[in-house]
Amino acid sequence: MKLYTAPTGNGRKPLIFLHILGVPHEVHMFDWPTKEIKQEWYLELNPHGLIPTLVDGDITLCESNAILQYIADKYDTENKFSFGSEDPLYWQAQRWLYYQATQFSNALSGLLFYKKFRPDDAGLIEKGFDQLYKVYGVLEKQLAKDGGKKWFVGDKFTVVDLAFAVGHYRRIEKTKGSKFDIPDFEKKYPNVDRWYNDVLAIDGIKEGFELK
Amino acid sequence: MKLYTAPTGNGRKPLIFLHILGVPHEVHMFDWPTKEIKQEWYLELNPHGLIPTLVDGDITLCESNAILQYIADKYDTENKFSFGSEDPLYWQAQRWLYYQATQFSNALSGLLFYKKFRPDDAGLIEKGFDQLYKVYGVLEKQLAKDGGKKWFVGDKFTVVDLAFAVGHYRRIEKTKGSKFDIPDFEKKYPNVDRWYNDVLAIDGIKEGFELK
Numbered sequence: 001m002k003l004y005t006a007p008t009g010n011g012r013k014p015l016i017f018l019h020i021l022g023v024p025h026e027v028h029m030f031d032w033p034t035k036e037i038k039q040e041w042y043l044e045l046n047p048h049g050l051i052p053t054l055v056d057g058d059i060t061l062c063e064s065n066a067i068l069q070y071i072a073d074k075y076d077t078e079n080k081f082s083f084g085s086e087d088p089l090y091w092q093a094q095r096w097l098y099y100q101a102t103q104f105s106n107a108l109s110g111l112l113f114y115k116k117f118r119p120d121d122a123g124l125i126e127k128g129f130d131q132l133y134k135v136y137g138v139l140e141k142q143l144a145k146d147g148g149k150k151w152f153v154g155d156k157f158t159v160v161d162l163a164f165a166v167g168h169y170r171r172i173e174k175t176k177g178s179k180f181d182i183p184d185f186e187k188k189y190p191n192v193d194r195w196y197n198d199v200l201a202i203d204g205i206k207e208g209f210e211l212k
Numbered sequence: 213m214k215l216y217t218a219p220t221g222n223g224r225k226p227l228i229f230l231h232i233l234g235v236p237h238e239v240h241m242f243d244w245p246t247k248e249i250k251q252e253w254y255l256e257l258n259p260h261g262l263i264p265t266l267v268d269g270d271i272t273l274c275e276s277n278a279i280l281q282y283i284a285d286k287y288d289t290e291n292k293f294s295f296g297s298e299d300p301l302y303w304q305a306q307r308w309l310y311y312q313a314t315q316f317s318n319a320l321s322g323l324l325f326y327k328k329f330r331p332d333d334a335g336l337i338e339k340g341f342d343q344l345y346k347v348y349g350v351l352e353k354q355l356a357k358d359g360g361k362k363w364f365v366g367d368k369f370t371v372v373d374l375a376f377a378v379g380h381y382r383r384i385e386k387t388k389g390s391k392f393d394i395p396d397f398e399k400k401y402p403n404v405d406r407w408y409n410d411v412l413a414i415d416g417i418k419e420g421f422e423l424k
Binding site for chain 1: 231259260262271273274275277278281282285297303306309313314318335339346353364365
């Protein structure tokens, strides 16, 4: 099994998951940012020229959250970090993985896009923050349920928590110290903050974030 | 089974899928656009206030492509429009469903966002088109494989084709006759154009697009 990736928001998801699962794999780590992902040999694997890509035998797979689900189904057979497809929680995991890939990622990449290309357009930046606050509001509400849920789905740390935690880490990494960071985050989203600290305490996660 | 939806890009996906599958279901059709989806009763079902939402017994599910997959797994048991999870094509379907929900939808919603809020910012609009052209280029390449693939994954019309076709229809619906439409589409993307006409010829699809 070979993973083509880099230490970015999406690239880290399968990288860290394989690390904490302890599944043998090879990593092709791109020197980020790179134009290599636009070369023909890589576009054959990933036609949009994105990371990550997983090649496992005959299967070549793109899209970080589809890769997470694939690894879970094939290699997390005891469902340590996932749910079996007969478990109703399986579908809640799918739904949150899509929410992470769509609303969460869009809100973050929208704001980072304005940071890069329209840093003085106050109206756009306000709209960007509105979206991001809305998404974090949804996460806060989910994690505040039942007096404070420890994890997003069910009662264990799963690929859903991993996907959101990697996205949250990426946001901090890309906005810290700038006007694009969220001030007083822990006061605005206390349950997200608590949950994130619990994620960082999971065996292998901090190491996973250091992989380069 | 009850579907909360509206005739939009994401809302039509499960609506049309249930229609062509012929599974009995109830539809709560919102009068679109509506502020109802921001009311507390609906936010309990869908915390971001988006459509669609599917309620099937104890399962409440958000995210249109997760819903498509759920319906496929539970009600398309003969895999007429999907693949069984033991089939390697199952993972290719997952990967393309994610690509539709992320890159395709982002590119389209980005352009529609500029159309609404920054209609005179030529630089932003150019970036929006670049993204959309890139995504359509990926679709064209996929559908041009092996001398012209009839469907996205495998050799049958599946939920993947449905998701892209609904998105493509939505793009046309929202941009036709404006400077945000793609000129000479059928010359730029002949395989996408051919494929789309094949989708429209599938039993029940045209009727599905008329559901309101």
